[in-house]
Amino acid sequence: MSNNTSQSCTIAPPNIPSDAGIAGAGILIAFITTATLALLLSSYLTLSTLRPSASSRIISLTTTIVRQLLGGLSDQQLISGISIQSLALARLHTITPYHFFIIWMLSLLSTATNFAALLALVQDFKRDWVLRWLRQAAMFVNMGLGVVLGVLVLEVQLKKLPETMAVGCVWDEGFKQADLEKEGGNNVLSVVGTIAVIAASAIIFALGTWYLHLRVQIWGRFVRVVSLVILWAVAVAATVRVVTVSQAFGTPSVELADEGERQWSFGQLLSLVLLVLPLISALEIYRGQLKVAACEGEKGEVVESDQVPLTAGGNGKASVNRFTYQPNPWFK
Template sequence: MFSPPNCTVIPPSAPSDAGIAGAGVLISSSLTATIALLLSASLILQSTFSSNSRPSTIRRKLLASYSDQQILIGITLQSLGLARSSHIIPYHFFIIWMLSLLSMATHNATLLALVQDFKRDWVLRWMRQGLMFVNLALSCVYGVVVLEGKRKGWEGTMPVGCIWAVGSVKGEDDNNNGKVVAGGLDYVGTIVTIAGNVVVFGLATWYLQSRRQKWYRIVQLVGMLLMMGIAVGAAVRVFLLSQAFGKPDVQLSDQGEKQLGFGSLLGLLMMALPIISIIEIKRGEVMVAPPLRDDMSDDEKPLV
């Protein structure tokens, strides 16, 4: 059971949370996203400049596995962050939002590379569409909370739940602590990020559900560059803000986020799970459907 937040006293510091911003979490998330983005780029470049060659089954399987991990991690992190809003501080809340943007960009890049595979089965296609919508909805909620916090210039050690509390303490005097309301550029940037997520979701939905797509190669190449830019921006922002690799904008009471504990290493070990499937494919124990050609008509595509 979560107790209501204490919004009457501003703590001088806040405890660290290695489960959100620990070194192991950041390394595993960024490394998984990097591998998935490189795999997506390699498949898109191969299909663009070597259309006669057959895409690697191993790369497609690895990419699908890592992409699924990313979107599920993004949804889980955001859900837990909202559930703990009465205790979590804006510093950790913002890092969760950036990690969710990283997972969203990684999944959208995978969608660009494996759209024909996803269209093979309508059940899996709509299941993926549902996960994309849940991730978008949670990301929009985070964006609204971050935007409200920036508008009020909330004190960094206060719980996120206090942003909506009526009559709560709003922070010390600007003359005493030197913290002021975020600038207009930062405020506008948050709004643009929220709107951009909605636009990208709409384009991704069209790309996934449309039967006949125009400018297919251009959409793939431009979309891949855009997703890489979003992923790099989110990862750099997190690393610069985190205690483990950068300088946090809030006073933390301990150095727990710099240590690699068992929970942090577990995320790194999870990256090895797709390798087991690769070994099974190589040995012939698991069969993977061959990729569909991009220029195949709907009548030529197999039902399963």
């Protein structure tokens, strides 16, 4: 390890710079809002199966939109969780325990969101073995990274690493626990809680894997509801911790050199603007797929208008009714 790194692991700086790319207000709001929306959609689909109602076109359309939206939000949360955890490990020798802990909490929020979506969309994944194993691989990577981050958080707590030092200093020879013992440290409750969260992540992954590859559905309604409540509890606890310890909304556990995480920049605003995409997707699913107009095909049969080729038929002349144009009802 370089001399500069060893020196930084010997003397604890008085403060650390902020990092709006990790704990900025816009980033946290966008992450939490996406997870909350996915959890609400998962709850709707899971609870709607408890009392199946009479089939109707409105219910069918609503369920289709919700399932497609939830699938996209679940994938987004899974990719975001893996990406942000990979970033934390890549910056192990520069990132401090403050930002590292926030990333770990966001990864737990991502995990709870994805397993809640699994409860609602498990039949969609079972129908295709490629989608099922892609989901399995992503779940394994997400769980593995979460456990690694949890172990590092535990190392920071056990070795009483000061909040202003990089997480990678727990293995540095320049770090002297005896000399810095008064400057850092956590109580026994935090250590026990960290171990419990690591164990819970592994247990949730094992149960989720078993549920994903189960050929015949044997989990009853009660078990699904209990699982959903537990996942909601994990998500709420992780969100509360992020809000309370972040500079953007609460009181950080370490002194920051500036107010960068409270300031709004283009990156912060962009994260919030992108929250409009699920609403646009829902409108496109409803108007573009579920209400697509029918028209006359090549041989007179009725087909969906989006399946009609762009060129004319064999006689070189397109039928008047082949291409359906829906006029604006207010400006016909």
